[in-house]
Amino acid sequence: MKKVLVIGGGGREHAIVHALSRSPQVNKIYAAPGNAGIAQLAECVALKEIQIDELMAFARENAIDLTVVGPEAALAVGVVDAFRAAGLKIFGPTKAATQIESSKEFAKDLMKKYSIPTAAYEVFDNYEAALEYVKKGTFPTVLKYDGLAAGKGVVIPETLEEADEALRDMLLNDKFGHGRVVIEEFMTGPEFSFMCFVSDEKVYPMEVAQDHKRAFDGDKGPNTGGMGAYSPLPFITTEDIDWAYDHIMCATANALIAEGCSFRGVLYGGLMKTPNGIKVIEFNARFGDPETEVVLPRLESDIYDIFCAVADGEEMDEIKWNDKASIGIVLASKGYPEAYDKGFVIEELDQVEGIVYHMGTALKDGKYVTNGGRVLFVTVMADTFAEAQAKANAEVAKIQCDNLFHRSDIGWQAVKYNFCDK
Numbered sequence: 193m194k195k196v197l198v199i200g201g202g203g204r205e206h207a208i209v210h211a212l213s214r215s216p217q218v219n220k221i222y223a224a225p226g227n228a229g230i231a232q233l234a235e236c237v238a239l240k241e242i243q244i245d246e247l248m249a250f251a252r253e254n255a256i257d258l259t260v261v262g263p264e265a266a267l268a269v270g271v272v273d274a275f276r277a278a279g280l281k282i283f284g285p286t287k288a289a290t291q292i293e294s295s296k297e298f299a300k301d302l303m304k305k306y307s308i309p310t311a312a313y314e315v316f317d318n319y320e321a322a323l324e325y326v327k328k329g330t331f332p333t334v335l336k337y338d339g340l341a342a343g344k345g346v347v348i349p350e351t352l353e354e355a356d357e358a359l360r361d362m363l364l365n366d367k368f369g370h371g372r373v374v375i376e377e378f379m380t381g382p383e384f385s386f387m388c389f390v391s392d393e394k395v396y397p398m399e400v401a402q403d404h405k406r407a408f409d410g411d412k413g414p415n416t417g418g419m420g421a422y423s424p425l426p427f428i429t430t431e432d433i434d435w436a437y438d439h440i441m442c443a444t445a446n447a448l449i450a451e452g453c454s455f456r457g458v459l460y461g462g463l464m465k466t467p468n469g470i471k472v473i474e475f476n477a478r479f480g481d482p483e484t485e486v487v488l489p490r491l492e493s494d495i496y497d498i499f500c501a502v503a504d505g506e507e508m509d510e511i512k513w514n515d516k517a518s519i520g521i522v523l524a525s526k527g528y529p530e531a532y533d534k535g536f537v538i539e540e541l542d543q544v545e546g547i548v549y550h551m552g553t554a555l556k557d558g559k560y561v562t563n564g565g566r567v568l569f570v571t572v573m574a575d576t577f578a579e580a581q582a583k584a585n586a587e588v589a590k591i592q593c594d595n596l597f598h599r600s601d602i603g604w605q606a607v608k609y610n611f612c613d614k
């Protein structure tokens with residue numbers, strides 16, 4: 193029987209722990225730091241995701257068979273390099289391979305060099321030069337601060353004035369730290385998330401998903417880290433997936449090998465189906481959040497086998513998925529993504545028929561309380577999207593808390609088009 197350590201403590205890590213708990217080979221799961229919901233399935237360890245030495249000592253002392261990394265911050269500081277150097281098995285890419293996410297410039301240059309389709313771009317570290325370039329282009333334009341900015345580094349100005357202000361923040365005032373800016377062509381079309389398990393040149397696709405970034409129904413309100421997600425997708429055909437698999441995901445895995453930083457872990461393609469074909473918006477070097485919370489429940493294969501095969505660079509059998517419609521809804525603190533209060537009691541969670549992932553909760557006096565912007569994620573699977581959406585909304589309505597809100601139209605695209613009998 194195997195012991196696994198999962199690094200991280202959000203909804204994504206809850207979904208990873210939940211998938212591991214379904215493996216008959218795994219009998220003990222630790223999570224560092226984990227969260228109050230993860231604690232139902234795993235023993236939480238009070239270590240932060242970037243405390244590499246302490247995490248390695250924990251893995252050694254507890255004879256951990258496999259460590260799985262959730263968040264990019266741990267990857268970007270080289271947790272995988274350190275574990276591997278010490279002979280400890282770990283699932284995730286090295287620091288060098290993580291540049292596909294941590295450096296926009298690295299990712300864009302790689303795509304250009306290996307003809308992987310993406311928006312045309314230029315990189316700047318000088319404010320005046322950047323402004324000149326923007327003046328010559330069209331609007332909207334896309335400005336991306338180069339560095340890990342937790343999703344906050346992208347600005348899409350509609351006017352020169354807005355672009356100027358953003359460039360000042362990024363290049364003169366160092367709002368996100370000192371860095372560079374990638375300026376790219378604005379693309380249009382539906383976005384989708386295509387995650388693959390990548391083990392050097394071997395690429396195993398997951399089911400595609402889409403998240404809903406806007407705070408309110410009808411895709412209105414401010415951008416958030418994601419208010420819900422669903423899988424599979426109405427507007428992405430098998431041909432689209434096959435094309436993206438060959439020309440984007442496999443091409444990128446091979447490009448990384450050619451650059452001397454072979455990738456082992458989850459390669460996340462944030463893709464857009466534009467009028468000129470499928471193009472890359474961004475890559476991540478990890479599972480997406482909240483896409484993972486709707487995709488992993490559809491996994492039928494043993495995730496422990498998958499993680500080990502990827503970590504060891506070995507072949508594996510084709511991964512099996514169910515054909516359910518999967519919809520997940522975020523319950524967020526009122527005020528999110530701006531300021532919000534914490535500490536509100538959450539009740540009736542045990543009444544929910546579905547999977548309840550904890551994103552930001554704490555346990556206080558034996559009760560769950562809100563402890564973050566995004567608090568809970570409820571996933572429901574059904575035979576059709578209409579059914580899944582109705583049931584997900586009904587289950588979310590059972591949860592009692594004075595300070596939560598959620599969207600009720602998650603998956604509307606799939607429901608509207610009655611996609612593939614789902």
Ligand code: AMP
Pocket residue numbers: 311334336343346376377378379380383462473474
């Ligand atoms: P990123 O952090 O690169 O994923 O960008 C965040 C969001 O900005 C994406 O999910 C897109 O909605 C939007 N975006 C980024 N790049 C572009 C682009 N070149 N054209 C249109 N929208 C974009």
Ligand code: GLY
Pocket residue numbers: 403417418476479480481482483
């Ligand atoms: N859902 C987008 C991300 O994980 O970055």
